[in-house]
Amino acid sequence: MDLPWGDPRSNKFATSIGLITSNGPHGHNIMACEWTHHLSYRPGLLAVSLGPTKTTVENIRMSKEFGISLCASDQTILASVAGGYSGRHYDKINALKELGFQFYHGDSIEVLMVRGASLSAECKLFKEVTFGDHVMLIGEVSDAIHNSEKESLIYNNGKYWSLQSIEKSNQETRQSIKDILEKHRKTPNNIDEI
Template structure:
């Protein structure tokens, strides 16, 4: 197979054009809560119920998930942009975050949805580890999701019925 050279910035821009939701992955190790913002999340299987998250090799969260063997995926709502920035390390002054617990894991209130998982398996792929989680619980609220595309946070807007015809 021939190696094709693709510019890193162009590659990131192309991948960033895919609109995604925003999540904060949380876990607890030795009574310390850890969290990080991530948009690399997907459903894997319905039977059994499995999801996947992808964590970079340099992220501190990588070892926390390996140690705890469980994690929660908090799918952020439109009003949680500052939480996304805080867990991404983008805010100069961090405010204290209050966590509640669901299925034994720390979660963020007001998220659109929460998925709790036990670690099912992990795969090192390139410069990331893909963690497959066996779903142990789900929680759903009626909030609009926080979206991210082309390097910016976005809002969900319903299309007019006439615009949805294909």
């Protein structure tokens, strides 16, 4: 079955928003990508799933590198501009500069990075794989810095949200959960029965 864009079932996911920067035949560009994921610690691999017609895909295929800046909670305008206009028709980078946002040149890639993001990861293209109607571009991280004063913006149900922490269960509850789990511990003798 399909799970289309805008479907209430698709809208249950909560994600951060990657601001994907690239530099290629379309010049410097930026797009918003909710499908930005951490795939591996060693080496650090990050994946972005993009519609195949995005200008960003053409840029990355040519240059083999891209930036992932995780949008901070005070950068909603950035997400909306990067995600609402195509680099085929608009110079989003210069428009965003005019709106007051700042960029800096990556250290290890010829791509601009977003100043003030919660995480800035410079990536070299590691692999491209097509899954269904999206292209997953996997990047090996060549340089990364995080901003401890910024929180990542959250995206859910087409809206922007901020992170709010929830108390973990108390010591007493954790102990009773542990006791129950111990009762259900698999042993070499009973593993076959389960």
